Amino acid sequence: MTSENKAPANGSIVVVGGGISGLTTAIEAAEVGYEVYLVEKNPYLGGRVSQLNQYFPKLCPPTCGLEINFRRIKDNPRIKVFTLAEVEKVEGGPGSYNVTVKLNPRYVNEKCTCCGACAEACTTEINDEFNFGMGTKKGAHLPFEMAFPARYILSKQIIGTADAQKAKEACKYDAIDLEMQPKSMTLQAGAVVWATGWEPYDARKIDNLGFGQYDNIITNMMMERLAAPNGPTKGIIARPSDDKAPQSIAFVQCAGSRDQNHLPYCSYICCMASLKQATYVRARYPEAKIYIFYIDLRAPGQRYEKFYKAIKADDKVFFIKGKVAEVSEDPATKNITVTAENAVTGEKIKQTVDMVVLATGMQPTAANAKPAADLNFNADGFIINDFDKGGMFAAGCANKPADVVSSNQNATGMALKAIQTLARQ
Amino acid sequence: MSDSYMVEPDVGFIKDVMKLGGQDLKKCYQCATCSVACPISPDTKPFPRKEMIATSWGLKDRLVGNADIWLCHNCGDCTTRCPRGAKPGDVLAAVRAYAVTEYAVPKVLGKMVNDPTKLPILLAIPAVIILVMGFLSNMVGLGWLSFAPSGEELWQASYINNYLVDIIMIPTFFFAVGVFALGLKRFLADIHANALLEGKTTQQKIDPVGFVQALIRVVPTIAKHNRFSECGENKERATAHMMVLYGFIGLFIVTNCFFVAEWVFHIEGPYSQINPIKWLGNIGGIALLIGGGLMIAKRLGQKEQTTSYKDWYLLGLVMLLGGTGLLTEMLRLGHMYNLSAFVYFLHLIFIWALFAYTPFSKLAHLVYRTVAMTYQEYSGRK
Numbered sequence: 001m002t003s004e005n006k007a008p009a010n011g012s013i014v015v016v017g018g019g020i021s022g023l024t025t026a027i028e029a030a031e032v033g034y035e036v037y038l039v040e041k042n043p044y045l046g047g048r049v050s051q052l053n054q055y056f057p058k059l060c061p062p063t064c065g066l067e068i069n070f071r072r073i074k075d076n077p078r079i080k081v082f083t084l085a086e087v088e089k090v091e092g093g094p095g096s097y098n099v100t101v102k103l104n105p106r107y108v109n110e111k112c113t114c115c116g117a118c119a120e121a122c123t124t125e126i127n128d129e130f131n132f133g134m135g136t137k138k139g140a141h142l143p144f145e146m147a148f149p150a151r152y153i154l155s156k157q158i159i160g161t162a163d164a165q166k167a168k169e170a171c172k173y174d175a176i177d178l179e180m181q182p183k184s185m186t187l188q189a190g191a192v193v194w195a196t197g198w199e200p201y202d203a204r205k206i207d208n209l210g211f212g213q214y215d216n217i218i219t220n221m222m223m224e225r226l227a228a229p230n231g232p233t234k235g236i237i238a239r240p241s242d243d244k245a246p247q248s249i250a251f252v253q254c255a256g257s258r259d260q261n262h263l264p265y266c267s268y269i270c271c272m273a274s275l276k277q278a279t280y281v282r283a284r285y286p287e288a289k290i291y292i293f294y295i296d297l298r299a300p301g302q303r304y305e306k307f308y309k310a311i312k313a314d315d316k317v318f319f320i321k322g323k324v325a326e327v328s329e330d331p332a333t334k335n336i337t338v339t340a341e342n343a344v345t346g347e348k349i350k351q352t353v354d355m356v357v358l359a360t361g362m363q364p365t366a367a368n369a370k371p372a373a374d375l376n377f378n379a380d381g382f383i384i385n386d387f388d389k390g391g392m393f394a395a396g397c398a399n400k401p402a403d404v405v406s407s408n409q410n411a412t413g414m415a416l417k418a419i420q421t422l423a424r425q
Numbered sequence: 426m427s428d429s430y431m432v433e434p435d436v437g438f439i440k441d442v443m444k445l446g447g448q449d450l451k452k453c454y455q456c457a458t459c460s461v462a463c464p465i466s467p468d469t470k471p472f473p474r475k476e477m478i479a480t481s482w483g484l485k486d487r488l489v490g491n492a493d494i495w496l497c498h499n500c501g502d503c504t505t506r507c508p509r510g511a512k513p514g515d516v517l518a519a520v521r522a523y524a525v526t527e528y529a530v531p532k533v534l535g536k537m538v539n540d541p542t543k544l545p546i547l548l549a550i551p552a553v554i555i556l557v558m559g560f561l562s563n564m565v566g567l568g569w570l571s572f573a574p575s576g577e578e579l580w581q582a583s584y585i586n587n588y589l590v591d592i593i594m595i596p597t598f599f600f601a602v603g604v605f606a607l608g609l610k611r612f613l614a615d616i617h618a619n620a621l622l623e624g625k626t627t628q629q630k631i632d633p634v635g636f637v638q639a640l641i642r643v644v645p646t647i648a649k650h651n652r653f654s655e656c657g658e659n660k661e662r663a664t665a666h667m668m669v670l671y672g673f674i675g676l677f678i679v680t681n682c683f684f685v686a687e688w689v690f691h692i693e694g695p696y697s698q699i700n701p702i703k704w705l706g707n708i709g710g711i712a713l714l715i716g717g718g719l720m721i722a723k724r725l726g727q728k729e730q731t732t733s734y735k736d737w738y739l740l741g742l743v744m745l746l747g748g749t750g751l752l753t754e755m756l757r758l759g760h761m762y763n764l765s766a767f768v769y770f771l772h773l774i775f776i777w778a779l780f781a782y783t784p785f786s787k788l789a790h791l792v793y794r795t796v797a798m799t800y801q802e803y804s805g806r807k
Contacts, residue, residue: 348461
């Protein structure tokens with residue numbers, strides 16, 4: 001974009017959350033000439049999408065979509081990105097907000113060249129949250145290869161230890177600053193777009209599905225990491241208990257979703273995610289059998305329907321209409337037996353498989369951490385958009401469960417809503 | 426199953442079940458969690474998922490004569506796990522209540538037993554019968570009803586003669602037995618036909634000898650409340666239910682013993698407080714009160730399970746039977762004879778209600794569930 005139209009007074013927009021929705025809102029608004037502050041709590045942009053192996057239905061790697069967006073941010077001086085940044089509170093009204101942001105220390109400054117010497121020097125291994133605890137990473141690390149900003153980070157856990165000192169000494173570029181402190185700043189903006197995204201629902205809460213109890217029961221987001229080339233297994237799908245190549249996998253749909261004891265709503269993406277993950281397994285293990293247990297398979301729209309039909313044609317993929325309500329483990333083989341009633345035949349099925357994937361749903365981030373701002377939430381923690389009041393808007397999964405395509409469309413719309421707020425002033 | 430099936434919904438049936446405690450029925454979206462959550466549901470044609478859709482569609486014929494609704498012990502595991510709050514446990518309980526009224530004739534009495542506004546009439550019937558029969562006996566000079574008996578040590582029979590009581594109660598008891606017998610004949614034929622239709626049985630015909638053998642095999646399961654202890658939720662309910670069941674059994678034995686004592690051996694009451702049969706009666710009465718009290722407390726304490734009129738009716742009857750029985754005795758021992766006689770009169774009303782209305786009330790489960798469990802044992806279903 002080359003337009004040079006100057007932003008009006010108070011013409012800036014704060015976008016909270018640097019996942020696919022936040023990136024889209026930020027870039028769309030900036031490319032038509034508005035100043036945007038992009039505030040991300042993680043040390044990297046890309047959000048949940050960066051953890052995926054492939055998008056559905058095209059099965060292309062998400063990194064390519066992210067790369068284009070990162071390029072657009074780099075090229076656009078109107079976007080200011082703050083990572084490790086959390087919104088503490090928002091005051092004011094439409095056209096004039098004061099957004100207080102806390103900047104957490106990265107302990108690594110802009111001199112970092114990503115040479116990796118600090119990570120080599122570091123001996124402490126910490127839990128790898130990016131990979132959902134499958135494996136560990138160094139106390140000094142790059143969040144992931146494609147991370148933007150491309151800069152290492154020192155985990156808080158090693159600050160004050162000898163490891164931190166070793167990392168600092170290993171850095172030839174004087175990029176490590178162990179004295180960094182949290183900072184607070186106030187951003188002035190005419191509009192705020194909340195793209196705070198989602199978290200995988202905590203599968204431990206679904207106490208009849210055995211997650212956390214049996215090794216070979218994983219979640220769909222863990223499956224993405226297992227299948228991802230930059231994941232803990234470098235893309236090899238192996239079952240956690242013994243690294244065996246699974247010859248049979250059961251997918252448990254609606255694991256926590258459409259359930260008033262957990263998430264009462266449909267999480268929208270899990271059916272497509274499981275269908276997609278079936279292709280991951282089938283591509284790697286041509287003999288592997290896949291069992292998909294569902295209540296209703298929801299593949300909305302013509303393109304998703306086509307994808308579903310293609311998977312359905314696979315004679316090694318079995319669809320069973322019936323929700324899994326019980327799991328058990330054979331202690332000797334670590335195989336899992338899932339139990340469901342096939343609602344079509346009216347018989348109980350006990351299917352023993354090597355590995356089980358729980359298609360857990362999405363919970364809005366705000367369900368567990370409500371932003372201190374004048375927003376309306378529904379009972380589940382999704383932000384309700386109040387277009388009459390205006391000024392602040394929710395985009396993507398902060399507003400409703402959605403796939404990447406709809407999130408992007410929605411995020412573009414919210415960029416326009418934010419711009420309208422500014423233009424009206 | 427045939428290729429096409431014309432669904433003929435009985436809308437009235439759906440409404441009745443919803444009224445009988447299954448009001449959340451329509452929330453069901455057929456995920457089948459309930460059939461797996463149920464610890465006592467069989468592997469072939471498990472319940473209650475299929476019962477949920479049949480009820481939702483108003484397929485009365487598939488439910489009323491379906492033994493599976495009786496295999497359910499209403500422990501609530503399905504309701505706890507239900508992702509929709511459709512409360513399958515309560516729906517099955519409501520379907521059972523409906524089924525009871527279908528098998529018990531006259532049907533109009535069944536409708537009355539399930540209708541709280543008709544309760545005063547139902548209780549007035551035995552009161553009127555006792556009084557009218559009593560006055561009639563007085564008119565012909567038998568004097569079975571006395572409002573001011575004389576004597577040093579009075580007891581309830583001094584007011585309401587045992588002849589009067591037994592001449593009313595015995596036919597009532599056999600009336601109930603008859604209603605059950607008629608209902609069971611149809612019930613057994615229906616559940617067998619349903620099992621054949623749904624492929625739940627390996628038996629083509631009901632062989633009476635084999636059926637009785639199955640009953641003998643099932644009795645220990647019932648006696649020990651094994652099915653109750655399989656339940657995840659509300660396991661402790663077994664204790665309360667056992668107290669009420671054995672309370673009733675104990676009191677039934679006591680009644681028969683005293684009946685024999687009175688009419689065969691002509692030993693007149695009141696009987697000594699140290700008589701072991703008397704002990705059994707007292708323990709039975711206390712068991713009813715404690716068991717019933719525990720059940721009431723549990724129902725009041727928990728929100729997941731719906732408690733409707735049919736449940737309160739039975740719990741109320743249990744408490745009132747035990748309460749009036751023990752109170753009659755205590756008032757007599759305290760020499761408050763007039764009051765004791767009045768409470769005894771109430772006690773007789775409740776006993777009559779117990780006998781006469783059991784085939785129409787929730788208590789009918791003692792017959793239908795036993796038969797259904799026996800049938801399952803007989804059918805060899807896994």
